[in-house]
Amino acid sequence: xxxxPQHQLLTLxxxxxxxxxxxxxLAPTAFSLKESEFVSLVGPSGxxxxxxxxxxxxxxxxxxxxxxxxxxxxxxxxxxxxxxxxATVIENVQLPFHLTSKPEGQAADxxxxxxxxxxLADFANAYPRELSGGMRMRVSIARALIGEPTLLLLDEPxxxxxxxxxxxxxxxxxxxxxxxxxxxxxxxxxxxxxxxLANRVLVMSPRPGRIISDIEVPFDxxxxxxxxxxxxxxxxxxxxxxxxxxxMHESAL
Amino acid sequence: xxxxxxxxxPIFFGLALLGMWEVLVAVYEVPPYILPSPADIGKSLxxxxxxxxxxxxxTLQVTLAALVLACLTGVGIxxxxxxxxxxxxxxxxxxxxxxxxxxxxIAPFIIxxxxxxxxxxxxxxxxxxxxxxxxxxxxxxxSTDRNLHDLFTLYGANRWQVLRRLLVPTALPYFLGGLRISxxxxxxxxxxxxxxxxxxxxxxxxxxxxxxxxxxxxxxxALACFVLLxxxxxxxxxxxxxxxxxxxxxxxxxxxxxxxKA
Numbered sequence: 065x066x067x068x069p070q071h072q073l074l075t076l077x078x079x080x081x082x083x084x085x086x087x088x089x090l091a092p093t094a095f096s097l098k099e100s101e102f103v104s105l106v107g108p109s110g111x112x113x114x115x116x117x118x119x120x121x122x123x124x125x126x127x128x129x130x131x132x133x134x135x136x137x138x139x140x141x142x143x144x145x146x147x148x149x150x151a152t153v154i155e156n157v158q159l160p161f162h163l164t165s166k167p168e169g170q171a172a173d174x175x176x177x178x179x180x181x182x183x184l185a186d187f188a189n190a191y192p193r194e195l196s197g198g199m200r201m202r203v204s205i206a207r208a209l210i211g212e213p214t215l216l217l218l219d220e221p222x223x224x225x226x227x228x229x230x231x232x233x234x235x236x237x238x239x240x241x242x243x244x245x246x247x248x249x250x251x252x253x254x255x256x257x258x259x260x261l262a263n264r265v266l267v268m269s270p271r272p273g274r275i276i277s278d279i280e281v282p283f284d285x286x287x288x289x290x291x292x293x294x295x296x297x298x299x300x301x302x303x304x305x306x307x308x309x310x311x312m313h314e315s316a317l
Numbered sequence: 318x319x320x321x322x323x324x325x326x327p328i329f330f331g332l333a334l335l336g337m338w339e340v341l342v343a344v345y346e347v348p349p350y351i352l353p354s355p356a357d358i359g360k361s362l363x364x365x366x367x368x369x370x371x372x373x374x375x376t377l378q379v380t381l382a383a384l385v386l387a388c389l390t391g392v393g394i395x396x397x398x399x400x401x402x403x404x405x406x407x408x409x410x411x412x413x414x415x416x417x418x419x420x421x422x423i424a425p426f427i428i429x430x431x432x433x434x435x436x437x438x439x440x441x442x443x444x445x446x447x448x449x450x451x452x453x454x455x456x457x458x459x460s461t462d463r464n465l466h467d468l469f470t471l472y473g474a475n476r477w478q479v480l481r482r483l484l485v486p487t488a489l490p491y492f493l494g495g496l497r498i499s500x501x502x503x504x505x506x507x508x509x510x511x512x513x514x515x516x517x518x519x520x521x522x523x524x525x526x527x528x529x530x531x532x533x534x535x536x537x538x539a540l541a542c543f544v545l546l547x548x549x550x551x552x553x554x555x556x557x558x559x560x561x562x563x564x565x566x567x568x569x570x571x572x573x574x575x576x577x578k579a
Binding site: 118121122123138140142144146148149150151159160162163164191192193211 | 462464465467468469470471472473474478482483486489567568569
């Protein structure tokens with residue numbers, strides 16, 4: 065973990081969301097995120113994880129509480145690759161530049177750089193349908209990184225991938241994070257993935273979601289695949305799993 | 318060999334059918350004012366060819382003008398309707414009326430209200446052709462990926478950027494599907510309009526020539542008109558299919574195969 069003094073990048077104070085239908089999607093939630101911090105968010109299906117991400121991204125307004133984002137340059141990675149099928153890989157990656165009307169030459173250079181970072185330099189002119197699921201997700205990550213974001217929001221990005229691709233992308237994502245030191249909020253169903261990646265794991269209760277625990281992950285970076293066989297790692301995963309299970313049990317009563 | 322086979326198979330089938338027809342007409346001595354033989358039709362195509370092609374050109378002119386007009390207005394109307402749910406509810410039923418009302422029942426009014434026969438035919442053919450373009454384009458405009466739309470919002474895209482970079486490409490395959498249907502309908506609309514309007518003389522189209530020949534029991538010539546119309550209809554379809562393939566071949570599922578299979 066970085067030892068230098070870190071500034072708060074994002075602070076949520078009792079942010080809540082109730083839909084027009086009266087359904088409470090998110091109970092008052094508070095947490096903060098430091099610069100260059102990687103936080104995982106785990107919780108049962110429908111607990112409001114995605115809603116929380118969309119509120120932070122400014123895509124939906126919260127119905128209560130307030131949210132302070134310091135220098136909000138946000139990159140978003142969805143559960144699906146969400147690429148434009150009619151555009152080539154490099155055109156997809158350049159989209160954020162095109163939408164913010166940056167100069168064309170600059171867009172091409174940046175796009176090449178981020179494609180190299182995700183290992184797809186040779187596929188710049190391919191169409192999304194020509195790529196595998198894992199490669200499409202890499203394109204999606206490259207697109208989120210091109211604007212040099214200060215905060216990356218990832219909504220279960222690897223849920224649809226097979227075990228091997230997922231492990232590979234976890235390591236690649238960590239490598240990129242260590243190079244570039246953006247902050248990240250990574251939503252996932254997988255506790256093992258959450259722990260492997262993050263500085264902190266936030267655990268959410270069932271709907272309406274709120275954060276029920278905030279757990280420091282003590283392992284040093286760079287983290288390699290071997291960590292997955294470590295006892296301390298397994299124990300931490302088990303303890304988080306237990307907390308989740310008991311919160312679901314309570315809500316069922 | 319495979320592609321040659323694919324081409325030859327329907328041709329052989331057609332020739333066999335024509336041969337049978339030729340033989341049956343000869344054997345049963347069917348008079349040509351009841352059923353002419355394929356050779357009679359061929360002769361008529363040869364003899365009257367030049368004048369029939371002139372008439373076909375008139376029909377084709379109306380058809381293509383109506384199709385272009387249907388594209389422009391159809392897309393325009395779809396873009397208008399997608400702007401608000403209320404607008405769509407208010408106007409879409411009238412677009413449906415346009416489609417379900419048989420154009421022969423509207424033709425007499427248009428003929429009374431409009432002097433220029435070209436414009437009469439154009440209006441009627443447009444009415445036949447425009448609905449598939451409206452309804453398909455509308456469906457396409459509403460089929461955008463919600464997450465992709467969110468991404469555009471996240472990067473502060475304006476309305477024009479959303480239209481050009483998201484809505485238009487998403488709607489394109491749907492529009493092209495509508496266009497292929499409308500191509501055939503524009504020709505049908507023109508033919509029906511010509512028959513109802515009863516055009517005659519120099520400016521008459523191929524459908525009026527067909528009608529005229531059948532009144533005189535010159536069935537060989539009437540069938541020659543029919544053959545030309547069929548070939549034209551198929552040609553329009555093949556052309557639109559080719560355009561669709563050219564525009565979509567890089568990315569859309571429908572265009573990933575060989576176009577000749579379609």
